[in-house]
Amino acid sequence: MAIKKDTLDQLLAGRDPKEVFNKDGLFDELKKALAERVLNAEIDDHLEGEAAEGRKNHRNGYSNKNVITETSKLDIRxxxxxxxxxxxxxxxxxxxxxxxxDEKIVSMYARGMTVR
Structure with a gap:
C-alpha cells in the first residue's frame, strides 16, 4: 500500500524536514496514531464478538499507557x-x-487488518 503524495505533503506541511525523525517528531506522532487506531479496531472486533455471543459489553473510556519502543517513549490511549x-x-x-x-505495526497493515 503506497501512501499518496498529497497525504505526505499534508503531513509535512509547516514542519522542518530535518526534525521529522527526531524525538516527538512526525514519525513518533504517526506511530502513536497508528497504534491507537489498531487498538480501537481490536476493541471493536472484541465487542462485536461478544455481541454475537449475546453479551452486552460496551466501551468504557480509555486508560493511558507509556510504551517504550526502540526509538521513543509513547503515551498511548x-x-x-x-x-x-x-x-x-x-x-x-x-x-x-x-x-x-515499528515492525509489528507495519506487519499488521501488510496482513490487511481492517482498521476503521
Whole structure:
C-alpha cells in the first residue's frame, strides 16, 4: 500500500524536514496514531464478538499507557470495556517495553487488518 503524495505533503506541511525523525517528531506522532487506531479496531472486533455471543459489553473510556519502543517513549490511549474482558493483542496488558513495535505495526497493515 503506497501512501499518496498529497497525504505526505499534508503531513509535512509547516514542519522542518530535518526534525521529522527526531524525538516527538512526525514519525513518533504517526506511530502513536497508528497504534491507537489498531487498538480501537481490536476493541471493536472484541465487542462485536461478544455481541454475537449475546453479551452486552460496551466501551468504557480509555486508560493511558507509556510504551517504550526502540526509538521513543509513547503515551498511548488504550480502550477499555465495561466487563474488563478486552485483552489487546498489539500491546498486551502490563507490557511497557515494546521491542519491534515499528515492525509489528507495519506487519499488521501488510496482513490487511481492517482498521476503521
Amino acid at each position: 488504550i480502550p477499555r470495556d465495561r466487563e474488563g474482558t478486552f485483552d489487546p493483542k498489539l500491546i498486551a496488558r502490563y507490557q511497557r517495553r515494546f521491542p519491534g513495535f
